[in-house]
Amino acid sequence: MSNVPADLKYTKSHEWVRTLADGTVEIGITDHAQHALGDLVFVEVPDAGRTVKQDEPCAVVESVKAASDVYAPLAGEITAGNPALADAPETVNSDPYGAGWLMRMRPAAGAVAAAELLSAGDYQKVVAAEGG
Amino acid sequence: MGRKTPLFALHQELGARIVDFGGWDMPVQYGSQIAEHHAVRRAAGVFDVSHMCVVDLKGPRVRAFLAQLLANDVGKLKAAGKALYSCMLNERGGVIDDLIVYFLTESWFRAVVNAGTRDKDLAWIRTHAASFGLEVTERTDLAMLAIQGPEARARALELLAAADREAALGLGVFVGRELGRWFVARTGYTGEDGFEIMMPAADAVPAWRKLNALGVASCGLGARDTLRLEAGMNLYGHDMNESTDPFESGLAWTVALEPPGRAFVGREALEAIRARGPGPKLVGLLLEDRGVLRDHQKVLVPGVGEGEITSGTFSPTLERSIALARVPAATPARVQVDIRGKLLNARVVKPPFVRFGKSLVT
Numbered sequence: 001m002s003n004v005p006a007d008l009k010y011t012k013s014h015e016w017v018r019t020l021a022d023g024t025v026e027i028g029i030t031d032h033a034q035h036a037l038g039d040l041v042f043v044e045v046p047d048a049g050r051t052v053k054q055d056e057p058c059a060v061v062e063s064v065k066a067a068s069d070v071y072a073p074l075a076g077e078i079t080a081g082n083p084a085l086a087d088a089p090e091t092v093n094s095d096p097y098g099a100g101w102l103m104r105m106r107p108a109a110g111a112v113a114a115a116e117l118l119s120a121g122d123y124q125k126v127v128a129a130e131g132g
Numbered sequence: 133m134g135r136k137t138p139l140f141a142l143h144q145e146l147g148a149r150i151v152d153f154g155g156w157d158m159p160v161q162y163g164s165q166i167a168e169h170h171a172v173r174r175a176a177g178v179f180d181v182s183h184m185c186v187v188d189l190k191g192p193r194v195r196a197f198l199a200q201l202l203a204n205d206v207g208k209l210k211a212a213g214k215a216l217y218s219c220m221l222n223e224r225g226g227v228i229d230d231l232i233v234y235f236l237t238e239s240w241f242r243a244v245v246n247a248g249t250r251d252k253d254l255a256w257i258r259t260h261a262a263s264f265g266l267e268v269t270e271r272t273d274l275a276m277l278a279i280q281g282p283e284a285r286a287r288a289l290e291l292l293a294a295a296d297r298e299a300a301l302g303l304g305v306f307v308g309r310e311l312g313r314w315f316v317a318r319t320g321y322t323g324e325d326g327f328e329i330m331m332p333a334a335d336a337v338p339a340w341r342k343l344n345a346l347g348v349a350s351c352g353l354g355a356r357d358t359l360r361l362e363a364g365m366n367l368y369g370h371d372m373n374e375s376t377d378p379f380e381s382g383l384a385w386t387v388a389l390e391p392p393g394r395a396f397v398g399r400e401a402l403e404a405i406r407a408r409g410p411g412p413k414l415v416g417l418l419l420e421d422r423g424v425l426r427d428h429q430k431v432l433v434p435g436v437g438e439g440e441i442t443s444g445t446f447s448p449t450l451e452r453s454i455a456l457a458r459v460p461a462a463t464p465a466r467v468q469v470d471i472r473g474k475l476l477n478a479r480v481v482k483p484p485f486v487r488f489g490k491s492l493v494t
Contacts (some may be wrong), residue, residue: 041446
């Protein structure tokens, strides 16, 4: 059974969202997602300053087998991509909710808020429905 | 639900992730695909390749039949047990499949063809075999294990009866023989030493468990793919298919145009293709920038034209991305690859990339 921290928000496409003290959010992929992808060997994160729409592909995680898009859980402006992943993509496997974060963003005013995303319990149902 | 090998329940018990491969439910990995890859390069791993199709061809005219069916020349097979790698072509010179054929006796050859092409291969073989009066038998009663790696033969010997070990150890490269109820061959698809063993289906699970107990790692099709690509070996349906010929697929070495009198299926087409001069070629690519080369990415050859990646992956041994690509004949040593709209630099190299655990590229 994969790890689904109760204090985070989630999407059906297996991203997690953590609201930081300054109102920006940190985004990564879930433990379930990293496990399904297998060993990650390359991660492409967005540059700071890029504006993204909700559900827009904005990062790519590549396992040995395949490349997968990561979608913006919210609309907003990217404030940082995780620079450590260029040299150590496997961090996403080993610490998906911590050092393996992918990007940070400032949610757009008036857009869907992080609070409206899936709770940990709802995300677990999504995973269960996929047979995971 | 796909077809299942005799090892399917064991794969599930071992925690494998199961995927569809050519209509079969097969293990892609048990844990870390990269760890499975390294196990084969550094020690030993075992793969379930029971989905591959073993076909026995029997009859007094079997050699003449294969001389007509295959682009490589079974006339090269002189010693019993020796195997030959060949393409089976259509009349246009396109590759119907690649296969291995073993010469067992003058009235018995054994072919191993790909799982995903089983039905069309068997239909093609039966059509051409009709006039040779052959008996064509698909050996669905057999399982097949590939045990690969520098320690693979030593471990696999422990599966055999003591009386058979010396014979197995004495097998030359690309030679197989029957030992008791098993057929043991010194073949593989990883660039390492090892055996492929065909055995009655009921023997497969105990053999696998014993190998695990001897320290041989369970390995899935994911590692099999990265290993074969490092070894510069083609995968049917990716690097060649019915609309590509062996010359543009890096397989010219498997086409025997000598002796000139051997009339094999596709020969006329290949001679016409060769008379036209150099065509596209299959080369190795080594990505110099960060990223991962993947099938169907476009290769840009400045001043020459374009090509396409036919197999791309991350190489766990080299810790960078490698690929096979079909490119124009005049392609120089440096090209670019379009990865999601970005042009990344790649170097053209001659496969294999890795052999017997050692990098062959610098």
